[in-house]
Amino acid sequence: MTGNDDLFARAQAVIPGGVDSPVRAYGSVGGTPRFIASASGPYITDVEGREYVDLVASWGPALVGHAHPVVVDAVIEAARRGLSFGAPTRGETELAEEIRRRVPAVQKLRLVSTGTEATMTAIRLARGATGRDLLVKFAGHYHGHSDGLLAQAGSGLATLALPGSAGVPAAIAAQTLVIGYNDRAAVEAVFAAHPGRIAAIITEAAGANMGVVPPHPGFTAFLAEIAHREGALLISDEVLTGFRASASGYAGVLSAAGEDVTPDLVTFGKVIGGGLPVAAVGGRADIMDLLAPIGPVYQAGTLSGNPVAVAAGLATLRLADADVYRRIDAAAHVVADATSAALAEAGVPHVLQWAGTLFSVFFGDAVAAGVPDYATAVTQDAAAYGRFFHAMLDAGVSLPPSSFEAWFLTAAHDEAALARIVEALPRAARAAAAS
Ligand code: PMP
Numbered sequence: 001m002t003g004n005d006d007l008f009a010r011a012q013a014v015i016p017g018g019v020d021s022p023v024r025a026y027g028s029v030g031g032t033p034r035f036i037a038s039a040s041g042p043y044i045t046d047v048e049g050r051e052y053v054d055l056v057a058s059w060g061p062a063l064v065g066h067a068h069p070v071v072v073d074a075v076i077e078a079a080r081r082g083l084s085f086g087a088p089t090r091g092e093t094e095l096a097e098e099i100r101r102r103v104p105a106v107q108k109l110r111l112v113s114t115g116t117e118a119t120m121t122a123i124r125l126a127r128g129a130t131g132r133d134l135l136v137k138f139a140g141h142y143h144g145h146s147d148g149l150l151a152q153a154g155s156g157l158a159t160l161a162l163p164g165s166a167g168v169p170a171a172i173a174a175q176t177l178v179i180g181y182n183d184r185a186a187v188e189a190v191f192a193a194h195p196g197r198i199a200a201i202i203t204e205a206a207g208a209n210m211g212v213v214p215p216h217p218g219f220t221a222f223l224a225e226i227a228h229r230e231g232a233l234l235i236s237d238e239v240l241t242g243f244r245a246s247a248s249g250y251a252g253v254l255s256a257a258g259e260d261v262t263p264d265l266v267t268f269g270k271v272i273g274g275g276l277p278v279a280a281v282g283g284r285a286d287i288m289d290l291l292a293p294i295g296p297v298y299q300a301g302t303l304s305g306n307p308v309a310v311a312a313g314l315a316t317l318r319l320a321d322a323d324v325y326r327r328i329d330a331a332a333h334v335v336a337d338a339t340s341a342a343l344a345e346a347g348v349p350h351v352l353q354w355a356g357t358l359f360s361v362f363f364g365d366a367v368a369a370g371v372p373d374y375a376t377a378v379t380q381d382a383a384a385y386g387r388f389f390h391a392m393l394d395a396g397v398s399l400p401p402s403s404f405e406a407w408f409l410t411a412a413h414d415e416a417a418l419a420r421i422v423e424a425l426p427r428a429a430r431a432a433a434a435s
Helices: 004-014 069-081 090-102 115-130 155-159 184-193 219-229 249-256 307-319 322-345 382-394 415-433
Strands: 036-040 043-046 051-054 108-112 134-138 176-179 198-204 233-237 265-268 279-283 350-355 358-363
Touching (some): 051 415, 069 307, 090 279, 090 307, 115 198, 176 184, 219 233, 322 358
Parallel strands (some): 198 233
Antiparallel strands (some): 036 043, 265 279
16 A cells, blocks of 8 residues: 555554654544655645645754755764763763854753753753742643643644543643733732642643744743742643743744843754754753752653754754854745735635744634634634635645644745746635535
8 A cells, every 4th residue: 555545544553543643643634644654844745646846844953944954964974873871972062062152041051852852851950949830831732641730731732622621630721820921910810729839830832732822022021020929840842842932932033122030941852963862941940950860850761862853953953054044034034925815816715823933824804803812723724724824835835734833934945846836826826615
């Protein structure tokens, strides 16, 4: 069996839903997910040989394009030296230094393998540091799939319209207080209701798992201020935005806007592994030093800091100079402008929202005035997006198969790739308009 439909049927017989991560299943847009055979630069090719311009970029990591030769060579060289040692390597220190160089809030850093582990560890550290249990998170923010973080978590849960996950003990869910994003009064109220009991606020540096929903000006600084006033910590989750929204993540975007915020802990993933599994938690040295083996907060990983994965991440970050971010930003604006123009021409109400070089498009009258939070994000016209998505796919452009995700450009999206996207847009916009 080699055809796409055959492969999906075969996968479904052995893998739940046929996928190893839910959003890949095209649940909200319908149809059969494409099985990918290879990817290069801005393109991916499915098992039937169809090539698409890719706007998923492996959900973020492929910052410099797929299979960049410098990254692939670094991976091959590292693999030749051995796949994993379970012992420290020079590359781990170099990657930690590179991240610290770019993000002032990071004094020390530990590498893990997934964003889920990074946020899980950050929360354990916050609880260990403060001696408190409660965690504040924002509706629509996704921080991975650990028990305490799946309440109103955006991303795949939003795509599947799930409020949370089965299998999470009520006692654990009760430790997470979920409030609306960009809502200062809700933040004040949650601290007032639980005095001395909140360990941390965790926030996506900019919301990007309910579509792109940036913090209102001053909101992140306000979070740091109130957390610190109340003896709690601020955890900024830059797993998605890190080294993508800008060279120094969304912190860099805020800083450029004159809003300097120093979170106590920051989590990273995606780009820092360049397509292989690397993530990290970093921040204040005094808090990071609470980690074992020198502190009482335990965390570990057989493959943490894996040398091949670290080589991919280091090579990616070393390529990611100012020019890379300029190219990604320019490409994102070409796509965003053309999308907006095509939708306007077809009479489709929509709004574009940005977080640095990241953007997404919300469809529908209900959201056209802007999306500040999850309660608004869920009112978007997901069916219109589904029609748009499939028309683009038919024309050889692979968008995220969910209206709750950012569109990811890479530094490899050159004029030819962008032209293909722009050409596909008018018909897709008309498909979105035709209900
Ligand atoms: N935090 C954020 C902001 C994310 O976007 C993601 C993944 N999309 C995660 C955490 C979890 O990362 P992972 O999928 O590597 O566990």
